[in-house]
Amino acid sequence: MDVPLHERVASELRRRISSGELPVGAAIPSESHLCEQWGSSRGPIRQALATLRAEGLIGGGRGKPPVVRSQSMPQPFETFLSFSRWVELMGRTPGQRTLEIARRPATPETCDALGLAEGEPVVQMLRLRLLDEVPAMIERTTFVWPVGRLLFDFDCDSGSVFAYLSRCGVDLSRARHVVDAVGADETDAGLLGIERGAPLLRERRHTSSASGAPVEFSDDRYRPDLVSFTIDNSQQAHPALLRSPSQGETP
Amino acid sequence: MDVPLHERVASELRRRISSGELPVGAAIPSESHLCEQWGSSRGPIRQALATLRAEGLIGGGRGKPPVVRSQSMPQPFETFLSFSRWVELMGRTPGQRTLEIARRPATPETCDALGLAEGEPVVQMLRLRLLDEVPAMIERTTFVWPVGRLLFDFDCDSGSVFAYLSRCGVDLSRARHVVDAVGADETDAGLLGIERGAPLLRERRHTSSASGAPVEFSDDRYRPDLVSFTIDNSQQAHPALLRSPSQGETP
Structure with a gap:
């Protein structure tokens, strides 16, 4: 031993x-x-x-x-991209309500994020995500057209978009997450059942292929009383990122 | 070549x-x-x-x-503990105003965070941190007594507490950071010059020695228009954490 x-x-x-x-x-x-x-x-x-x-x-x-005090464990890479997978790993029940999935010409902001020329088509998805049936997060995701078009053949209420795209062979190897705080706007407030201006934890994510080709850009807003992010580091080890359910008060 | x-x-x-x-x-x-x-x-x-x-x-x-779009680079471990060092590495000017440094008996919450018995003394510090002279963050730190007492011999307005404690031989090898969002309270609003309830990015940090002995617990609140956190990961590499200045709107 x-x-x-x-x-x-x-x-x-x-x-x-x-x-x-x-x-x-x-x-x-x-x-x-x-x-x-x-x-x-x-x-x-x-x-x-x-x-x-x-x-x-x-x-x-x-x-x-x-x-x-906490149930948080180091989590595999896929749980940073898939809310469903993360919730399942905690032994809890993920859910979603897809409010919109639309083909649109890319806006200047989207062009910048995805490296597109203005007017190229993109697919935008707005989903409310649930944690044990409680509204916990709002996802606003923009996909480059060759990837986003695959979603028109998928029932986005049936489960993980990330898992579906991976099965389709989409390369989602790299991600950069920028985490900050933002006040709830009208849409956030209505869907999450909180007051306008209440603080939300925001994660903006760029996902790209192994070679760096942009695949999607997402603005995800979490109720901070339900989800927080945890980072561990030490002078010996690389930092590890965790996304954790919070034990705070309601906003 | x-x-x-x-x-x-x-x-x-x-x-x-x-x-x-x-x-x-x-x-x-x-x-x-x-x-x-x-x-x-x-x-x-x-x-x-x-x-x-x-x-x-x-x-x-x-x-x-x-x-x-961003000046953020992977950052060494010490920049997660030292706001001063992080700001310096960006080529900008850190600053601080120490509002309070006090010896107090540990509260139940502090006991829980630092593994102390109720009533044991701790040292609590409240500091406003500046980025190029702009109020950017409020730091509420609680130290275990053997470490905190060293601060009574240090001018906390003169620079990095982390660097000072390291020079004193304090072992600050491991850290866990929990990141969420919180509305500004009266103190936050007054010191940061923002409205009460405005969203702030909060980092709660537990620092311990290599063997896991608790050293300090901190609640740091950042203006999200000035600072955000960035995490990079991929299926090949460990995630890396960055703390980044934001380019967002004022709260």
């Missing part, structure tokens, strides 16, 4: 947290319970708990028992 | 963009100008421009000349 005991204990607790077996707010088994379960002294158990605390998965101090 | 021409052209343009020699909004030299400068045919020049476009550094379509 090469994996040190404290790492095995940490892994097992991570699995129980990510699966929801230990949900957010739940108490972690006591040190003495864990010692008994693993036939271990307190040292490795405490080290495992310190690791989970540093990862932000558990909270609680020396004075009180640790509780689960 | 092993580096392909298109990569050398891309590197040189990246350097001119990051140094500000080609500022945001500036036109990139024309294809024919670049061909002449590099003694190259159009192929490698176009490939270099496609790379920069995929990186989000330049915009503009086939119909119009490419312009610089």
